[in-house]
Each structure stands twice: as structure tokens, then as C-alpha cells.
Amino acid sequence: VHLPDVKKYFFDCNDFEVGYEVEVAEPGHPGKTTVLSGTLPADIYLPEGVFTVKLRLVDACWNTSLEVLPENFFGVGGFRSLFTTLVPGITVQVLDATPPTPVCDEITQVTLDPASCWARINAEDLDDGSHDNCCDQLYYAVALKDSVDYYEAQFQEFLSTVTEEYFGVDIPFDGLGLYETEAPNLVSFMRVAHEV
Known part of the structure; x- marks a missing residue:
């Protein structure tokens, strides 16, 4: 899955990086989850299923904020707090429709x-x-x-x-x-x- 760079949707007076976190349940080990993390843009492997991508902003002073949706992400605008409550992150659905x-x-x-x-x-x-x-x-x-x-x-x-x-x-x-x-x-x- 390609996770694009979404820096343009955020504002900060200092330079900052946008990172991501995704929790993935391991099918071979019930109850075990792995957290994939890194900085955007990134290409990550996700198995088939539905996942929530959380964005993490880190500025030059190591101040961190966990954002689930950027301010103007796809026209969300001033309704961000409402969407943050309703949608706990960016939802990614992976389908494998190609036969073996x-x-x-x-x-x-x-x-x-x-x-x-x-x-x-x-x-x-x-x-x-x-x-x-x-x-x-x-x-x-x-x-x-x-x-x-x-x-x-x-x-x-x-x-x-x-x-x-x-x-x-x-x-x-x-x-x-x-x-x-x-x-x-x-x-x-x-x-x-x-x-x-």
C-alpha cells in the first residue's frame, strides 16, 4: 500500500515530519499485533483486511502530536474534531481480488x-x-x-x-x-x- 506525503495538509511554524502507525493482527498468532511505523511517504505491506492509519507529527523540537485527520484533508476542514470522533484515523481496505x-x-x-x-x-x-x-x-x-x-x-x-x-x-x-x-x-x- 502506498502512503503518500500529506505534509501540505498540515501547518507548523517549524520544520516537521509526518509519520504513520498501523496496527496489524498476525493471523498465525491469535491476539498478537504488530505496529508498523515510519515516515511518509512510504510503501508498506498490509495483508488483506481493513486497517486504520494514524498520523504522527514530530517537529524539530521533538514535539509530537497524534493526528488522525489533517485540517483540510479531502475537504474535511473545520469539521475535523467531529470526524476525529467518528473516524479514528484514515481507513485503508486491502482486497486481494487476483486469483492465484x-x-x-x-x-x-x-x-x-x-x-x-x-x-x-x-x-x-x-x-x-x-x-x-x-x-x-x-x-x-x-x-x-x-x-x-x-x-x-x-x-x-x-x-x-x-x-x-x-x-x-x-x-x-x-x-x-x-x-x-x-x-x-x-x-x-x-x-x-x-x-x-
Whole structure:
């Protein structure tokens, strides 16, 4: 959740900082709460739910005042004391409306029936559960094993030539580990793919 800088809604004759406090109940520990605090602007993680953000003003002399709504925050104006009584802070509601992303086995090897040239893969053989949208793109490819081996050898030779030419040393590569992380788009059809 992004908490913007709201200094312009307050006035003080000295320089001051606007901080925030949010109490978050921990679902794994009933009765335990954590207080998140800091200065604005800030980006904080809040789980799904409704939260009250309290603002804290601290001036250069360390005078502190806990404000729940600034004087002119969204047109509240002179009704601040009434709103402070009715609304004990700025309410933030966090909704997670995005469904989880399914996860499939990264490598699945299948043997084709020589008579029918068919193979069956059950859904539960590919299912590795789900995660909550950690990745914005899912790459899926199918490649023949001999073409994967061929292109892997070509790429290995290319990298060896480049490192020898530009760095003066032939760096041995242990499988795909090095360049999968460095350039996944170049080799996304290789070992990452499901081989048939």
C-alpha cells in the first residue's frame, strides 16, 4: 500500500515530519499485533483486511502530536474534531481480488507408445500447487530432446568462444546454470521446456 506525503495538509511554524502507525493482527498468532511505523511517504505491506492509519507529527523540537485527520484533508476542514470522533484515523481496505497462479512441474518426461505414437499425462502429474502471483509471465514450451541438446551445445560453444575472445579465458560451464539466470529469454526453449 502506498502512503503518500500529506505534509501540505498540515501547518507548523517549524520544520516537521509526518509519520504513520498501523496496527496489524498476525493471523498465525491469535491476539498478537504488530505496529508498523515510519515516515511518509512510504510503501508498506498490509495483508488483506481493513486497517486504520494514524498520523504522527514530530517537529524539530521533538514535539509530537497524534493526528488522525489533517485540517483540510479531502475537504474535511473545520469539521475535523467531529470526524476525529467518528473516524479514528484514515481507513485503508486491502482486497486481494487476483486469483492465484497455477504452478506446473518444470520438467516432465514422457515416453510415447511406439504403436500409437500417443502418451497420456494426467493433470495431477503436472500440478505443483499454486502461488500468489509472484511471476507476471509463464513460459511454456515443448521441444524434442535432440534439438534441445543440439542448441544447448551450440550455445555452450558460443559462450566459450565469447569468453575466450573478450576475457582471454575459456570459462567452463556446468550445464545451464550460468546462462539460464543471465539470459533466460535466449534459452527459454531449452531445459526449461518439457521434453518429449
